[in-house]
Amino acid sequence: MRKYYFTSESVTEGHPDKLCDLISDSILDACLKQDENSRVAIETFASNNNITIAGQLTTNAIIDVKKITREVIKQIGFDNSKVDMDYRTCNINVDITKQSPDIAMGVDVGGAGDQGIMFGYACNETENYMPYAINMAHKLSKKLSEVRKNKTISYLRPDGKTQVTVEYEDEKPKRIETILISTQHEKEIELEKIKKDITDKVILPTVPKTMMDENTKIYINPTGRFVIGGPLGDTGLTGRKIIVDTYGGYARHGGGCFSGKDASKVDRSAAYMLRHIAKNVVANGYAKKCEIQVSYAIGMKEPLSIYVNTFKTGTIPESEIENIIKEKFNLTPEGIIEYLNLKCPIYTQTTNYGHFGKENLPWEKIIKI
Numbered sequence: 051m052r053k054y055y056f057t058s059e060s061v062t063e064g065h066p067d068k069l070c071d072l073i074s075d076s077i078l079d080a081c082l083k084q085d086e087n088s089r090v091a092i093e094t095f096a097s098n099n100n101i102t103i104a105g106q107l108t109t110n111a112i113i114d115v116k117k118i119t120r121e122v123i124k125q126i127g128f129d130n131s132k133v134d135m136d137y138r139t140c141n142i143n144v145d146i147t148k149q150s151p152d153i154a155m156g157v158d159v160g161g162a163g164d165q166g167i168m169f170g171y172a173c174n175e176t177e178n179y180m181p182y183a184i185n186m187a188h189k190l191s192k193k194l195s196e197v198r199k200n201k202t203i204s205y206l207r208p209d210g211k212t213q214v215t216v217e218y219e220d221e222k223p224k225r226i227e228t229i230l231i232s233t234q235h236e237k238e239i240e241l242e243k244i245k246k247d248i249t250d251k252v253i254l255p256t257v258p259k260t261m262m263d264e265n266t267k268i269y270i271n272p273t274g275r276f277v278i279g280g281p282l283g284d285t286g287l288t289g290r291k292i293i294v295d296t297y298g299g300y301a302r303h304g305g306g307c308f309s310g311k312d313a314s315k316v317d318r319s320a321a322y323m324l325r326h327i328a329k330n331v332v333a334n335g336y337a338k339k340c341e342i343q344v345s346y347a348i349g350m351k352e353p354l355s356i357y358v359n360t361f362k363t364g365t366i367p368e369s370e371i372e373n374i375i376k377e378k379f380n381l382t383p384e385g386i387i388e389y390l391n392l393k394c395p396i397y398t399q400t401t402n403y404g405h406f407g408k409e410n411l412p413w414e415k416i417i418k419i
Contacts (some may be wrong), residue, residue: 051220055227057213058183058298060191063402064126064134064208064234064279066286067385070094071101072401073122074288074310078117082112082312086393089149089157092134092310094119096286099131104145105310116142127208134207134234134280134359135224153348161349163314164306165176168346170324171301172332173339177224178407178414179329182223183216184298186257193256194248195402196232204246207234209279213329229253234279235271244296245270295405296321301341308405313392316346316383320353321384325406326413327375331360333416336371339364343380351382378419 061068063311073094081088088109095102101119123137130136149157155162172179190212198206231248248270280286289307293299306317313319324342331340337360344353356375358368375381380389387393388411400411408414 053217053219053224055215055217056181056183056300057215057228058181058187058293059211059213060184060187060298060403061212061291062191062195062208062210062233064195064210065291066281066284066288067288068098068208068288068402069126069128069135069281070096070286070288071291071309072126072398073101073119074105075397075401076118076122077103077107077113077115078280078310078312078397080113081107081109081111081397082393082397084113085109088312089154089314090310090312091149091315092146093288094286094310095288096135096281098282099135099140100143100281101140102143102145105147107146108149115144115146123382128280131282133237133278134282137219145290157314157349157383160351160382162346162351162363162383163346163348164314164316165346166317167304168304168306168320168323168324168344169296169302169304170321170326170328171297171340171341172329173300174332176407178409179332180404181297181300183214183298184239184294184404185407186216186226186261187214187298188254188407189256190231192229192403193252197251202251203274205236205239207236207277207279209234209276209283223261225263226257226261226266228269229257230269230272232271232273232276234276234283237277241271241274279407288416297406302343304343304364308400309397312389313390314383316386318346318383319386319390319392320346320389321385322392322405322411323379323381324412326390326415327343327379329414330417330419331358334419336360336365340364340371341401342375346383351384358379374419 074092094103128135141325210233213230308318343357
């Protein structure tokens with residue numbers, strides 16, 4: 051039996067890149083609440099106590115971009131420019147134009163908003179059909195934010211990261227080899243207290259006892275100090291956590307980010323659809339693992355190619371799965387948007403802790419195929 055180790059990471063909502071993702075997705079949702087046909091491609095950049103919001107926006111919605119931005123920063127918990135950022139005093143620069151008419155010309159007739167490749171993936175390692183390492187890293191990040199917000203650990207600040215290394219044996223998760231958590235904190239708190247609190251109140255309530263043993267390594271704030279965080283500690287940018295957003299590196303990624311883009315952008319909508327299809331291939335018993343790729347050309351409706359890989363776990367030939375996909379699912383941008391109801395303002399729900407594996411999202415629904 052082959053033994054190997056695989057590692058995935060997650061980040062909290064206070065990570066500077068995730069701050070930017072949430073601002074971009076909040077602007078998107080605000081537009082969709084008023085105008086479901088909004089065309090949105092928004093990028094956010096954060097550094098020190100400064101936010102820059104740029105991109106293209108074509109909508110009938112009337113929104114206050116600066117107000118939305120301050121509310122997001124406040125919601126995350128940034129209120130101190132000396133250690134991360136202050137929602138009350140930060141500088142916000144807005145540079146938004148309308149969508150290029152050259153792009154709109156293709157989208158207006160139902161074509162893809164750009165060329166590109168997209169991937170979807172699912173496996174039977176977890177109940178939500180996600181790879182084990184990224185699923186556990188997300189759970190730890192979510193718990194880390196939870197204990198900060200509910201004051202269970204009152205001295206934590208918003209920025210944080212988790213990382214999980216899983217030992218596989220015979221292609222199945224056997225145990226957790228390493229857990230790494232880096233969390234921002236108030237400066238007067240001793241490292242030993244942080245280690246004990248994070249172990250007792252984040253790790254042990256989250257990780258199944260059956261997956262840890264005496265050889266599991268736990269590292270908490272390995273540099274010894276994490277006081278300066280958020281955009282003061284590191285610049286943030288929309289779309290820089292695409293592996294965290296998807297499958298933790300366990301499956302491939304097409305390269306295009308999700309946040310800040312409306313569903314006419316196939317980077318986002320097609321990736322959601324392919325996750326839906328791959329999940330249902332596995333849930334319906336056609337394979338234990340499934341990865342699907344499609345490609346699009348700007349302005350064209352139908353995908354240029356479809357590729358299915360079941361990693362030799364399929365119960366039927368991959369060519370049959372491809373035929374099922376072509377017969378069952380409309381993979382045009384308009385077809386995907388209608389099938390998954392992607393004109394609704396649901397995107398801030400996706401920003402943190404992964405875009406996949408959350409049962410309340412439409413692409414996670416299990417159907418019979």
